Amino acid sequence: MSLHDERNRWEEETLAPVLGKFPERHDGALTTASGLPLERVYVPEDAGLTADESTFRERFGFPGEYPYTRGVQPTMYRGRFWTMRQYAGFGTAEESNERYKYLLNQGQTGLSVAFDLPTQIGYDSDHPMAFGEVGKVGVAIDSLADMETLFANIPLDKVSTSMTINAPAAILLAMYVAVAEKQGVPPDKLRGTIQNDILKEYVARGTYMFPPAPSMRLITNTFAYCTEHMPLWNSISISGYHIREAGSDAVQEVAFTLADAIAYVDAAVHIGLDVDAFAGRLSFFFNASPDLLEEVAKFRAARRMWARILKERFGAKNPRSMAMRFHAQTSGAALTAQQPLNNVVRVTLHALAAVLGGAQSLHTNSYDEALSLPTEQAARTALRTQQILAYESGVANSIDPLAGSYQVESLVDEIEKRATEYIAKIDAAGGMVRAIDDGMIQNEIEESAYRFQREVEEGRRVIVGINKYEVANEPPVDRMKHDAEAEQRQAEEVARVRVHREANAVQTNLARLESAARDTNGDLMEPILECVRSYATLGEISDTLRTVFGEYRQHTAV
Amino acid sequence: MDDAIRILIGKPGLDGHDRGAKYIARALRDAGYEVIYSGIRQTPEALVNMALQEDVDVLGLSLLSGAHNELFPRIMSLLNEKGGDDILVFAGGIIPDEDIPGLKDIGIAEVFPPGSPIQAVIDVIEKWRKDR
Structure with a gap:
């Protein structure tokens, strides 16, 4: 079986079911800018070369097929960017x-x-x-x-x-x-x-x-x-x-x-x-x-x-x-x-x-x-x-276009x-x-x-503008300015939330989370969800877990 | 070597991007200085205490999160309070040009933007050594 046959098999087995559900952007009629036809995906035979079919399948295969070298979806960007x-x-x-x-x-x-x-x-x-x-x-x-x-x-x-x-x-x-x-x-x-x-x-x-x-x-x-x-x-x-x-x-x-x-x-x-x-x-x-x-x-x-x-x-x-x-x-x-x-x-x-x-x-x-x-x-x-x-x-008009480049x-x-x-x-x-x-x-x-x-x-690796082609006195560019008041506003907001929630529910939920955390096999998602729903804060939930788990300390040696 | 300059490279604030800090620490050590690196996520208090306990001559601050206008002044005033005002302080990271004059006003000797060569840091330290 040639690789063209193999591509036909891929189109039937892997591509067609997906195309039915998710059509290609231009209904398969994608071409180059000058109107040259484009394949969805290229194989060595398209460049006049031959390749051993089993080696080809093992190393490259086709998009949406194992080993996924050529992409995880059969249509890739021809379907959707x-x-x-x-x-x-x-x-x-x-x-x-x-x-x-x-x-x-x-x-x-x-x-x-x-x-x-x-x-x-x-x-x-x-x-x-x-x-x-x-x-x-x-x-x-x-x-x-x-x-x-x-x-x-x-x-x-x-x-x-x-x-x-x-x-x-x-x-x-x-x-x-x-x-x-x-x-x-x-x-x-x-x-x-x-x-x-x-x-x-x-x-x-x-x-x-x-x-x-x-x-x-x-x-x-x-x-x-x-x-x-x-x-x-x-x-x-x-x-x-x-x-x-x-x-x-x-x-x-x-x-x-x-x-x-x-x-x-x-x-x-x-x-x-x-x-x-x-x-x-x-x-x-x-x-x-x-x-x-x-x-x-x-x-x-x-x-x-x-x-x-x-x-x-x-x-x-x-x-x-x-x-x-x-x-x-x-x-x-x-x-x-x-x-x-x-x-x-x-x-x-x-x-x-x-x-x-x-x-x-x-x-x-x-x-x-x-x-x-x-x-x-x-x-x-x-x-x-x-x-x-x-x-x-x-x-984006063909799939995995650099495949087959000897260097790549x-x-x-x-x-x-x-x-x-x-x-x-x-x-x-x-x-x-x-x-x-x-x-x-x-x-x-x-x-x-x-x-x-x-x-x-040492100049062995050139970065333009850093160690070659530098300029003096560059004009300034616009910068995003931080809002200096945001910290204050946010601190007031979290204080407001702590006052306006049901304090008992928060305490109960945090206590439940703590005991779930102490049980080393217990699920934590449900207790965390309960805490969150009652407006327990991120810091309170985190502190509860810190109490049980402790904190990681990095060892630094440079 | 009695006159070896001792340097603390410090990471105040919460950002964990210490590729630059680690590079500066190692490159300065290769240049012959005694260098300590604080590790990430240090409070101003912890950094100043470390600088004083380790009896450093130079403190290099690295910050990429944008919190320099809050954290650097606190570090400088703690240094002054605790008798560390003879320490040479420089800084690097994501620090906009327009913030630099204000940081120099509070006593930071130099602010290095990303891409600064290590020699620029060494020049500042050596000039300070001569002048002190």
């Missing part, structure tokens, strides 16, 4: 609600909530640790009341919402479910994602609260809850993004992300969940960094590795469990404070890598990211970058080989939780980060 999902949030819930409605009006297709750091670490806005940080890098959420304001006039059965929340992910998920209840939307209609990935917080991002064991328990509790009640919700977004931002290279990003994922699957299987019941709702989050071809290879390698890991290591049977769906964000660390408009070009290249790599959703950074939170104009340009790639570049395929193999070696090393060290506890992963990332920076310092 990736979700354009800009991470946003600042100040109070009211201000962020305005920004979300603006972004949705501008054609954004999903929400992505940025929480401020006190929220991400489980402190109310009037806690001493929150001083100076309220509403800065995201929106401040103290209780269900803020969450109601955040999503006012945004129908939660119509949008999908991603929430960058980790240590207190269960609490914010409970708030989202409770807001939806008030809108009359049941949990099984909710679409979205919680990041919920604590392991990378220990090594790269820093918003941990509890030690690893209770943190892993909260995560498996949310897996169980989502499996039962929220079939459309991604219960985790296993993130290489921040590992890369912290300075890792592409191979480490893939290896450490997959090692984290293996730890989560192990933990969930350990408490008795069936891998095929939850693995289909695991999602991933990668960095789109400057080296265009290496990045495309990275995304394709990660998909193939995940499919093989699920099938061979965990014995998954359901193809959905093996399909790695991922969000991508363009690199923040690659942007420069110097000559910031150059960042528009950088972001375009990073975004192109994500699209050529088959991302399901994408955040493009704003050109002023190295200076402050984005202005409205910078945020709009970032979104327009995605729209230009989607509608004008043509790269060779890089895919090399990344897979090296990342697999890393995972074996982590396995030998006793798994990812142990490897993090021993500082092994942190050391690896730090070494790479240091090496990179030395190369820049």
Whole structure:
């Protein structure tokens, strides 16, 4: 059977059923700008080459089929573009609600909530640790009341919402479910994602609260809850993004992300969940960094590795469990404070890598990211970058267009080989939780980060505007100004909420949560939901859990 | 070496982005200084206590969350109160140009934007060493 026959088989078996439900954007009549015909997906024979069919299937296959090298859906962007999902949030819930409605009006297709750091670490806005940080890098959420304001006039059965929340992910998920209840939307209609990935917080991002064991328990509790009640919700977004931002290279990003994922699957299987019941709702989050071809290879390698890991290591049977769906964000660390408009070009290249790599959703950074939170104009340009790639570049008109590039395929193999070696090393060290506890992963990332920076310092790696083509006396660019009063307003708001709720119900619910937490096998999602519904604050719920679980302390050695 | 300069690289506030702080710490150590890194999520009080207990000459602050206008003044006034006013303080991170004059007014010697070379930091320290 030739690969053309094989493609016909794919069209009949895999593509046709999906096309019936979700037709292609232009009914299959997609061409190049000059009218040249385009295949949906190319095989070696289209370029006059032959390939061994079984090798082809094993390494590449077809979109929507194992090993998913070529993409997780049979139609990919010919059916629907990736979700354009800009991470946003600042100040109070009211201000962020305005920004979300603006972004949705501008054609954004999903929400992505940025929480401020006190929220991400489980402190109310009037806690001493929150001083100076309220509403800065995201929106401040103290209780269900803020969450109601955040999503006012945004129908939660119509949008999908991603929430960058980790240590207190269960609490914010409970708030989202409770807001939806008030809108009359049941949990099984909710679409979205919680990041919920604590392991990378220990090594790269820093918003941990509890030690690893209770943190892993909260995560498996949310897996169980989502499996039962929220079939459309991604219960985790296993993130290489921040590992890369912290300075890792592409191979480490893939290896450490997959090692984290293996730890989560192990933990969930350990408490008795069936891998095929939850693995289909695991999602991933990668960095789109400057080296265009290496990045495309990275995304394709990660998909193939995940499919093989699920099938061979965990014995998954359901193809959905093996399909790695991922969000991508363009690199923040690659942007420069110097000559910031150059960042528009950088972001375009990073975004192109994500699209050529088959991302399901994408955040493009704003050109002023190295200076402050984005202005409205910078945020709009970032979104327009995605729209230009989607509608004008043509790269979305066929699936996995770089497949078969000798260089890209060779890089895919090399990344897979090296990342697999890393995972074996982590396995030998006793798994990812142990490897993090021993500082092994942190050391690896730090070494790479240091090496990179030395190369820049010594001019062996050129960054335009940093160590070559600098300009003196740059004109200033507009900056987003922080609202200096937001902290005060938010502190008053949470104080008001504490006065106007039923104090007894809050006390009872917090006490129930505490006893559930003390029972090491108990579910925590239901007790947290009860706390949230009675307007217990994020800080109160977090403190209750801190009492039982203790707090994680980072050991630092540089 | 008796005249070795001791430096504390500190991460006040809640942001966990310490790639820059760790790089500065290590690069300054490679340049011959004695360097301690505080780790992330330190309160102003904890950082100032650490600086005094460790008897450092220089304190480098790294902050990327935008809370510098709240946290840096508190650190500077605690240093003054507790007798650390002879410590050279510099800062780096996501700090807009227009905030820099105000930070210099409260005694921060220099603010380094992202992308600053390590030599710029060393120059500030060495100039201070000569002048003190």
